[in-house]
Amino acid sequence: MFSTASDAAERIAKLGWFMIVLAAIIFAGVMIAMLIAATRNRARDPRDVDLTETGTGWIIWGGAVMPGVVLLAVFVVSLGAMGKFPEPNPIVTIHVTGHQWWWQLDYEFPQHADEFRTANELHIPVGRPVRVLLTSADVIHSFWVPRLQGKLDVIPGDTNDLRLVARRAGTYAGACAEYCGAQHAHMGLVVVAEDSASFDHWVARQMAPGAAPRDSLAAQGERLFVGGACASCHTVRGTSAVAQVGPDLTHVGGRLTLAAGTLPNSLASVEGWIANPQALKPGALMPTLGVFDGAQLHALAAYVSSLK
Amino acid sequence: MTSIVDDIAQGELALKRRLTAHWETPHNWLGWLSTVDHKALGRRYIYTAFVFFLLGGVEAAIMRVQLARPDNHLLTPETYNQLMTMHGVTMMFLFVQPVLSGFSFYLTPLMIGARELAFPRLNAFSYYVFLLAGVFMYASFFVGQAPDAGWFNYTPLASVKYDAGFNIDFYCLGLIYLGIATTVGAANSIVTILKLRAPGMSIDRMPLFMWSSLTISAAVIFSMPPLTAALGFLELERRWHFVFFDPTRGGNPMLWQHLFWVFGHPWVYIVFLPATGMLSMIIPTFCRRPMVGHAFMALATVATGLIGFGVWVHHMFATGLPQLSLSFFGAASMTVSIPSAVTIFGWVATMWYGRVVFATPMLFALAFIVQFVIGGISGVMTAAVPFDWQVTDTYFIVAHIHYVLAGGTLFGVMAGIYYWAPKMFGFLLDERLGKASFWLMFIGFNVAFFPMHITGLMGMPRRVYTYSQASGFASMNMLSTIGVYILAVGLLLTLVNLVRSRAAGVAAGDNPWGAGTLEWLTTSPPEHFNFAHIPIVKSREPLWDGGFTPGPAFDDARLTPRTSALDAMLERPVEMPIDSVWSVAMPVTLLLAFGALLVHSYAWSAIGIAASLFCMARWMWPSSATVLETEV
Numbered sequence A: 001m002f003s004t005a006s007d008a009a010e011r012i013a014k015l016g017w018f019m020i021v022l023a024a025i026i027f028a029g030v031m032i033a034m035l036i037a038a039t040r041n042r043a044r045d046p047r048d049v050d051l052t053e054t055g056t057g058w059i060i061w062g063g064a065v066m067p068g069v070v071l072l073a074v075f076v077v078s079l080g081a082m083g084k085f086p087e088p089n090p091i092v093t094i095h096v097t098g099h100q101w102w103w104q105l106d107y108e109f110p111q112h113a114d115e116f117r118t119a120n121e122l123h124i125p126v127g128r129p130v131r132v133l134l135t136s137a138d139v140i141h142s143f144w145v146p147r148l149q150g151k152l153d154v155i156p157g158d159t160n161d162l163r164l165v166a167r168r169a170g171t172y173a174g175a176c177a178e179y180c181g182a183q184h185a186h187m188g189l190v191v192v193a194e195d196s197a198s199f200d201h202w203v204a205r206q207m208a209p210g211a212a213p214r215d216s217l218a219a220q221g222e223r224l225f226v227g228g229a230c231a232s233c234h235t236v237r238g239t240s241a242v243a244q245v246g247p248d249l250t251h252v253g254g255r256l257t258l259a260a261g262t263l264p265n266s267l268a269s270v271e272g273w274i275a276n277p278q279a280l281k282p283g284a285l286m287p288t289l290g291v292f293d294g295a296q297l298h299a300l301a302a303y304v305s306s307l308k
Numbered sequence B: 001m002t003s004i005v006d007d008i009a010q011g012e013l014a015l016k017r018r019l020t021a022h023w024e025t026p027h028n029w030l031g032w033l034s035t036v037d038h039k040a041l042g043r044r045y046i047y048t049a050f051v052f053f054l055l056g057g058v059e060a061a062i063m064r065v066q067l068a069r070p071d072n073h074l075l076t077p078e079t080y081n082q083l084m085t086m087h088g089v090t091m092m093f094l095f096v097q098p099v100l101s102g103f104s105f106y107l108t109p110l111m112i113g114a115r116e117l118a119f120p121r122l123n124a125f126s127y128y129v130f131l132l133a134g135v136f137m138y139a140s141f142f143v144g145q146a147p148d149a150g151w152f153n154y155t156p157l158a159s160v161k162y163d164a165g166f167n168i169d170f171y172c173l174g175l176i177y178l179g180i181a182t183t184v185g186a187a188n189s190i191v192t193i194l195k196l197r198a199p200g201m202s203i204d205r206m207p208l209f210m211w212s213s214l215t216i217s218a219a220v221i222f223s224m225p226p227l228t229a230a231l232g233f234l235e236l237e238r239r240w241h242f243v244f245f246d247p248t249r250g251g252n253p254m255l256w257q258h259l260f261w262v263f264g265h266p267w268v269y270i271v272f273l274p275a276t277g278m279l280s281m282i283i284p285t286f287c288r289r290p291m292v293g294h295a296f297m298a299l300a301t302v303a304t305g306l307i308g309f310g311v312w313v314h315h316m317f318a319t320g321l322p323q324l325s326l327s328f329f330g331a332a333s334m335t336v337s338i339p340s341a342v343t344i345f346g347w348v349a350t351m352w353y354g355r356v357v358f359a360t361p362m363l364f365a366l367a368f369i370v371q372f373v374i375g376g377i378s379g380v381m382t383a384a385v386p387f388d389w390q391v392t393d394t395y396f397i398v399a400h401i402h403y404v405l406a407g408g409t410l411f412g413v414m415a416g417i418y419y420w421a422p423k424m425f426g427f428l429l430d431e432r433l434g435k436a437s438f439w440l441m442f443i444g445f446n447v448a449f450f451p452m453h454i455t456g457l458m459g460m461p462r463r464v465y466t467y468s469q470a471s472g473f474a475s476m477n478m479l480s481t482i483g484v485y486i487l488a489v490g491l492l493l494t495l496v497n498l499v500r501s502r503a504a505g506v507a508a509g510d511n512p513w514g515a516g517t518l519e520w521l522t523t524s525p526p527e528h529f530n531f532a533h534i535p536i537v538k539s540r541e542p543l544w545d546g547g548f549t550p551g552p553a554f555d556d557a558r559l560t561p562r563t564s565a566l567d568a569m570l571e572r573p574v575e576m577p578i579d580s581v582w583s584v585a586m587p588v589t590l591l592l593a594f595g596a597l598l599v600h601s602y603a604w605s606a607i608g609i610a611a612s613l614f615c616m617a618r619w620m621w622p623s624s625a626t627v628l629e630t631e632v
Helices: A007-039 A056-082 A196-207 A216-227 A267-275 A294-306 B002-023 B029-034 B038-068 B077-112 B120-142 B167-195 B208-240 B253-270 B273-287 B294-310 B323-335 B337-353 B360-383 B385-391 B395-425 B431-458 B474-504 B582-598 B602-620
Strands: A093-099 A102-109 A114-119 A121-125 A130-136 A141-144 A152-154 A160-164 A170-176 A188-194 B535-537 B548-550 B559-563 B570-575
Touching: A007 A056, A007 B337, A007 B360, A007 B385, A056 B294, A056 B323, A056 B337, A056 B385, A093 A121, A093 A141, A093 A152, A102 A121, A102 A196, A114 A196, A121 A130, A121 A196, A130 A141, A130 A152, A152 A160, A188 A196, A216 A294, A267 A294, B029 B582, B038 B077, B038 B120, B038 B474, B077 B120, B077 B167, B077 B208, B077 B253, B077 B273, B077 B395, B120 B167, B120 B582, B167 B208, B167 B582, B208 B253, B208 B273, B208 B294, B253 B273, B253 B294, B273 B294, B273 B337, B273 B360, B273 B395, B294 B323, B294 B337, B323 B337, B323 B360, B323 B385, B337 B360, B360 B385, B360 B395, B360 B431, B395 B431, B395 B474, B431 B474, B582 B602
Parallel strands: A093 A130, A121 A188
Antiparallel strands: A093 A102, A102 A114, A130 A160, A141 A152, A141 A170, A170 A188, B535 B548, B559 B570
16 A cells, blocks of 8 residues: 555555654653653562652643643644545446445446446556446445555445545556455455556447457357356357356457456466366355366367457 | 350351351352352353463454464354454453453442442343353354354344344344443442442542443443444344335435444443553552542543543544544544553553553553554554544554553452452462463563554554555564464463462562451452441541451441442332342343353243243242331
8 A cells, every 4th residue: 555556545645654754753752751760660569659749740641641742633633634536537437236256347438328337457547537436236345455545345236436636657466455245355456557558448448249259269269258158147248148146248358357367367277267266266256067077178268368 | 255256256156157147148059050249240251251361362363363374274264253353352342241240240349348239139130241242242153143242233234134143143132131231230330339338438539440340331221222222223224124224215314324324433441441440450459559639530531431422433534524523523532542641650650650560460461551552552553544544444443452451450350359359268379379370461562562553553454354465464464373372372371370379379468468458358258248347438548557446347247238329328228139130030030041042042042031031020029028217
């Protein structure tokens, strides 16, 4: 949270440093006072202790005045760090829906009446506040990209409104921060902040249907995908696979990670994932099917990876 | 001349024989089982709580092995989540609160110059409910369905749709059942502290540990109902399709969070303030002078208990509530640190004007202060709303809660053990082993938990069963794991110390530390009747300034004096009940009622409730013994 990439995160990081320095000073002060207090009368006979001192000054100055001043300062500074809610970029709204254990992302472009669905990898244009609307399809999750923004919970039956604005281009890791069941640990997400041109290019690609297979292996994979178990949960736009249970895979080959940040995306990891998701992410809602042989897995992986 | 002395000695012996006859528990298994002696029950509370502490500690130790390395496969996520949940439930509900209650039930009559708690049978009842509630919740491991939604059990994750097994039913029913023990125990403490203080112990002369017991008991009375309601709602929703939290049917999951934290935050102080009360007893003894600012300390305790009810939303800063209301709760949460600061500076000032003796209890007390200052400061940091948006639900919070509850309460309890064990057992503990145990625990604790602040700031969410190599959390986690094992060795050394010192059997004497409060007036261990003569109290530390005189013996029956709530003017001696099997049977019948609910056996549940009512009636039935009304 201290290597920030947004003004919001920067304000919180500054508040954090302010409090850490203050904390260190206060801690050191109290410890020094305690050490002196504990040792200053060592030479004295235990039976000869000053009982006349009431010590009320300690309590008034140390117990009330000092913390009163410090707390007031911290409170005022923290109010400043809350920051204004920036006006959103009207061009795009991202609807984030938390699922056990992945993120569904629906991009909406009100001005063009365009929209598309993707998963687990959020692209945003640099420097423009993006409106992110958070809700959940099942249990409570929490949307957290530390370098960009504090957490905001993702609550079923409720919509939370977040502004995401990246100061510079980059890839920022995020995670679910509210305990949400077996695979809470593997509910990552990635935010890719890029310049407008790259963003527009990415949007254009996402709007397109899934790429048609370019070789016979991928074509075999597509047949297996569409005709088999895959299509009962997943969508690849442009094919007859239209189920909405699992993440939209129309452009999964172009994403950086697989299974909500569980694995880096590669041909091998796609094949491994399809072969046995329960070994890689135990408890995930995608079953280990065990119906494909090695050659079929190979074909499926080739097809899925080609969906760039 | 000698004959007069002999006569007096003979008279005292005869008095003690008469009192023993009134107060002794029968020496057979039934007597052992159904005793109402607050000392026996207090010790049992402490032993039982420590057994649960060991279980919770083993759970932590297993989790720390899993987290020592990235991408570790030692535990399945489901096992990890059950261990994580039961670690929290155990430490929160089956260790810290009961162990502090145990100290309170053991020490309260001794500290206030009474012979019993106000409701001795209720005390036996609450002990057995606590024991059986713990057994009930741990039984869940034997069917492989331990609670697994975290100790604060957020719904919908805890709803039947996402957690269909018995896991959450064990949690809800177990905690409702346990809540009975907690509530009646608190009522017992309140009445005891207000009505059974020795004549002359006006409320301003009452020891500070009694102030914290009184405060937290009142807080228990007001904070348990929202928890019980929430648990009841959840169970109704899970079992009978009521709608409270389910958003798909018009419920609201935020209702659980509000109800839980309206209970949960006062609870944090309930399991913390008694430890500060213990320190306020221990520090003056080892500084050889009375507490600085006694009245301020008492006020700070009460203020903390009160403010604790107004800060629950700081657990919910990231839920999307309006920012204006968040800043109010942020401000309230910061305010609570003012009474804490008063307490800390009161202790430091007491050391400043005193002459510190570095015995083991004092070392634990000093470590408590160090760790409490850190935990308090990290608490203020999380009360700063925007900062909390970053650190909430990360290891920073794990560090914070452990600095307060382990670094604070656990170290306070350790100080309390080293301080009061000679009173409870009659033998002195070995100081060398005690200091070795202290240093291992102090170093182990800080090595384990300080790095968690950093892992949290680096971005590690809490409650993850593993993390990746790429995250960069590995080295800090390894450090935490090593620290936990050092801490465990330190704890074991104290166990060794207890066993060895018992064998060595160096007699403690009545007042080994030269302390000033009434519990040190009794023999070690105290006799059945605590005090042969009820002391008439004239000061705060009567043993230091001779501020007491031996008062009436009240030896006609099982009697302890009742006094007025504020001034402690003697009203009359009241007869205390003797042992009863019914106050032990009722926890069992209640367990039947709750256990039957768990397995959907409603007929048996009804039988359990009927049997409980029968036990209660027999328990309350006036005995044939004379009902004494001695006016004084």
